[in-house]
Structure formats: structure tokens, C-alpha cells
Amino acid sequence: MPLPEEAQNYIECFSKFEYALMESGYHKLDGECDACNRKGFLTSDWNTFKKNKLPTLTLQDLKNISADTRYIIEQAPQKRIINDQGKPDWRDVSVSSVSDAIDACKRVRNNLVHGGKYNDEKADRNRKLLKGATDIIRKLTEYDTNLKNCYDDAQFLS
Numbered sequence: 001m002p003l004p005e006e007a008q009n010y011i012e013c014f015s016k017f018e019y020a021l022m023e024s025g026y027h028k029l030d031g032e033c034d035a036c037n038r039k040g041f042l043t044s045d046w047n048t049f050k051k052n053k054l055p056t057l058t059l060q061d062l063k064n065i066s067a068d069t070r071y072i073i074e075q076a077p078q079k080r081i082i083n084d085q086g087k088p089d090w091r092d093v094s095v096s097s098v099s100d101a102i103d104a105c106k107r108v109r110n111n112l113v114h115g116g117k118y119n120d121e122k123a124d125r126n127r128k129l130l131k132g133a134t135d136i137i138r139k140l141t142e143y144d145t146n147l148k149n150c151y152d153d154a155q156f157l158s
Helices: 005-023 046-053 059-063 067-074 098-113 123-143 145-153
Strands: 027-030 041-044 079-082 088-091
Touching (some): 005 123, 005 145, 046 098, 059 067, 067 123, 079 098
Antiparallel strands (some): 027 041
16 A cells, blocks of 8 residues: 555655755754764754744744644644653653744654554544644745755656
8 A cells, every 4th residue: 555645745845854954055964973983974054043043933834834733833743752661652842932933844754754654543643743844844945045956846756
């Protein structure tokens, strides 16, 4: 069975946004290791983007985008953990800032890509989270012209 349309849209949006972050200068080296003489690998720098471009964005602004953005903020995606019995489980996470909301959008990716959504009885909830995260990430592109251009011009396998 193929991924639902909401998941496909989210994956496209998320991957284009990370590409646009790096192409527009929001990148950093991660994983540097002096002992092993490794310089690190390139990763997108969400934190610098949030700090530099989103100081006027409010949680209410994000809630007002759509019912799904309100949902992802008020019913945030859970975090996958290992419980006291050594089994995979879920932990509730709250959203109280724009930064938390963006982290929730990233957590949707983690939960989807790392297999936390198979055989899940919460299909309606998952669709709302995917749509809300997609809407928020698309909104973020409006805060940097260069990033928006990179996002809009991104072509997958062209």
C-alpha cells in the first residue's frame, strides 16, 4: 500500500524546505570529531533560521493558518521513547512557543520515517499532524526571500 497523499505531500514539503535551508545559507557542519580527524557533515541549521527570521512570528499566527496547524500545536505529535520495560512507547510533548511548533513539525518527520506510524489506530490524527506540519513549513518559506526561491525552484529528480 502506498503512502497516503498527506504523507507524500509532507515528505516533499519537508525535503524541499531542508534543501532550501541549506542552499540559502542556513547550514552547519555537524558531527565534528577531532580525535578521528573528521570535519563533519553538512546539515540544515533550523535554529539559526528560527533565530534570524522568525522573531515576529507568534504561536497564534501559526494556529491561525488552518485547523490542522491549530491541531498540531494543541495536540502535538508524541515522541518515541523506550519505556521502563524496554519496549517502544510514546511520550506526550507540549508546544508553548514557535520553536516548539517547528520542532513538532520535525518530530512528524521522525515518527513517519523511523516507522512509528505503521499499524497505528490513529489514522485521522496522523493525517491532521501531517497536514498541519506541511502548512507550517510552507508558511516558514515566506520569511526569507532567498529560501522561498530555493524552495519554489526545487525539482526532484529532474
